[in-house]
Amino acid sequence: MVIELHPYTLALVVAVVVSATVSVRAWQYRPAAGATPLAVLMVGVTEWLVFHALEVTATSPARKLLWADLQWLGAVIIPLAWLAFALEFTGRDDERTERLLGVLLLEPLLGMVLLVTNNAHTLLWGEARVETVTLPGLAPMTVATAHPHVGAIAHALFSYVLLLAGTVLLVQLLLQTRSLYRIQGFFVLLGIGLPWVANVLALLEVTLLDLTPLAFTVTGVAFTVGLYRYRLLDLVPVAYDRVVSTLDDGVLVIDQAGRVVDTNAAADDLFGTGGTTLIGQHVREVVDESERLLPPYDGVDDRTEEISFDVDGERRYFSVQQSQLVGGHGQVVGIIAVFHDITRQKEREQELERANAELERTNDRLDEFASVVSHDLRNPLTVAQGWLEMARETGATEDFEAIVESHERMEHIIDDLLTLAREGADPDAFEAVALPAVARDAWAVVDTGESTLEVETDIVVTADRQRLKQLFENLYRNAVEHNDEPVDVRVGTLSRALSDGDGLAPSADRSTGDESSPSAADQPGFYVEDDGKGIPESERETVFESGYSGSASSTGIGLSIVAKVADAHGWTVAVRDGRDRDDGTTDPARPGARFEFTLR
Known part of the structure; x- marks a missing residue:
């Protein structure tokens, strides 16, 4: 068989190899969304290209007309396969669309029947002829052509509707696609546009050759690059809309520079301020404790952190699961942080x-x-x-x-x-209490014998009056019961700092040491002291423990009650030596015991 060799033929042969390869590779990935219809589409393109190449190379007009007719078999399945690919790739492949595709399949089957019987009714096209086509810079070549009739025009309109519907679905997806899928979107857009451009050029007779099958070959290559280089069909953008965007948990995608490159609706609600987009902002501008979202990339794929920050003026707690985002060459390109609200749990x-x-x-x-x-x-x-x-x-x-x-x-x-x-104090019973009145009322109910009371203060404190009275009663009882002789008890205003080594109640806080904190001398307070035999220094750390007693008549509970009442009021209680004399001296024989209460 004699054939015409032409440079255009070489381009068609290359296109056949490429489209066939794409069809095979897409079929191998058919569990992925859109892979099966893409394989079918590329089978149609391959068939179209094979018979077009045979048409161009054939020398007999009859053979050219035969090969031209057979191209129709591949062309009629492309529009339906394109729509099926768009529906599946965009996540609209359900029972209704499957039934719709089944109905639409009747048109290609009808077209094939019309092709076989066209000589009898010429519904597709009229009498075929051979014409010479000259491409710029190349030798002339001959191709078969014919005037389209109603069947061909109807099929063309049907095809354009399907191609347009699929194109709208894909473009709509691209418009909704977020920054994470820009590369995939570029290849989809390239694959969408080229067949339309080629077909419009043929329709307007800018070129006598219909380059649509070559354009669909480029479409297959574009999708193949996305399929194998950027995993286009393994992780389709619609997965984002179905999964990530509907999560109740906030999701941030953060690049290596710490910029937010993608979010979901929950994250926008969680971190958004007045509709301002989070994308492009540094994570420090978005999340408190952001340094915990940018750990060193030490090979750990996943990690979970607990962080807290204010949301609408309320403190909220989150468990943040971070996963590394790996690029095509295995390099870490960022992290995905998922914020799960654990406030109720906390x-x-x-x-x-x-x-x-x-x-x-x-x-x-x-x-x-x-x-x-x-x-x-x-x-x-x-x-x-x-x-x-x-x-x-x-x-x-x-x-x-x-x-x-x-x-x-x-x-x-x-x-x-x-x-x-009972509890040390009832916060609901706190009120302004005149300290002298409570001190004297407590003295009146304690059996103090010949001991005396001197009140040298006029301060007012916020306290539970009943519990404060019990505090004084136990201090008075402690002074009387621990001394064989009558004692003089004095209640006064605290005006000096506690010295190191003083005994503190177990609840007292001695750990601050911050120079900016006010000293005890700067805080209001009061003391209760007596001129009895005092408390040995070795016992000052234990006097507030339950069971301590330095007297056979004591219950050993009184000072424990004092410490609990003070702690319930938020006061610090300490015990030290001596009753201060007017001349600044202390009687060694009767050093006395002094209890100091600092009001925090």
Whole structure:
């Protein structure tokens, strides 16, 4: 068989090889979205190109006309395959579109029937002829042509509708595609545009050759580059719309320079300010604690951080899962940060911590109660039982008086236990309280014997009046019960800083050391002191512990109650030596005990 060799033929052969390769490769990736219809489309393009090449190279007019007719078989399946690709690639492939494609398939089948029977009815085109075509700079060549009739025109309109519908879907997707998919979008746009340009040039007779199949070959190459170089069909942009954009969690895509290059709607709502786009901003401008979103790329693919920041004036907590974004050559090009709101979880954890702390305090009080009941109450009860046996034998009045004293001591212990069982103070009961009045009221209800009280302060404090009174009662009781002789008790305004080595209640904070913080001398406060025998320095760190007692008549709970009441008010209590004399000296024989309360 004699053939005409022409440079245009070489271009067609190359195009056949390329389109066939694209068809095979797309078929191999057919689980990916759009791969199967793309393979079918490229089969149609390959068929079109093969018979077009045979048409150009044939020397017999009859063969040219035969090959020209057979090109129709490939051409009729391209529009439907194009629409199917667009529907699947953009995520619109559902049962309704499948039924629609099944109906539309009837048109290509009808076109093939008309092709076989065209000589009988000439509905597709009239009498075919051979014409000479001259390409710029190349030798003339001959191709078959014919005037289109109604069938060909109808098919052309049908094809344009399908091609236009698929093109609109793809362009619409590109307009919605965010910055992460710009490269993929470029190749899709290139593949979309070229067939239209080639077909319009042929329609306007700018060129006598219809270059549409060559343009579709370039379309296949463009999609192939996207398919293998940029994983176009493995991670289609529609996956973003279906998954990322609908997440309740905020998503930020951050490049190596720390710029936000992509977000989803949840992130826009979370970090957006007045409609300002987040894309292009540095992550420092978007998120507090941003340095924790830019860890060194140390080979760890995923990591999770917990961060917190204010959202609409409310503190919110987030678990941020970070995944590395890897480029085509395996290099890290950025990170994807997903913000999951764990504020409710944190609040529950804090509530649980508070409940555990309260349970610990309750257990501590139960331990204290058990200790007092098992030891301190048992002692006077045993004494009372002993004196009762003596009273039964002797009937002496002093024996009954000893029993009464033991019962009074047990009543005293029970009262202190009830006080300790209550919270240190009720915040709802806080009010402005005149300290002198409370100090004198407490003195009036304590059995102080011949001891005296001197109140040298007129300050007003914010406190629970009842608990403050209990604080003074226990301090007075402590002063009287721990001294064999009457004592002079003085209540005054605190006006000096605490010195190192002073005993502090367990709740007192001695750790600040910040020079900008006000010293104790700058804070209002008060003291309660006596001129008794004082508290040994070795015991000052333990006087506020439950069970401490320096006297047989003491319950060992009083100063523990003092510390709890002070702590509930947010005060610091400390104990030190001595009653300050007017001349600045202290009597070594009666150094006294001084309790100082600093109001924070």
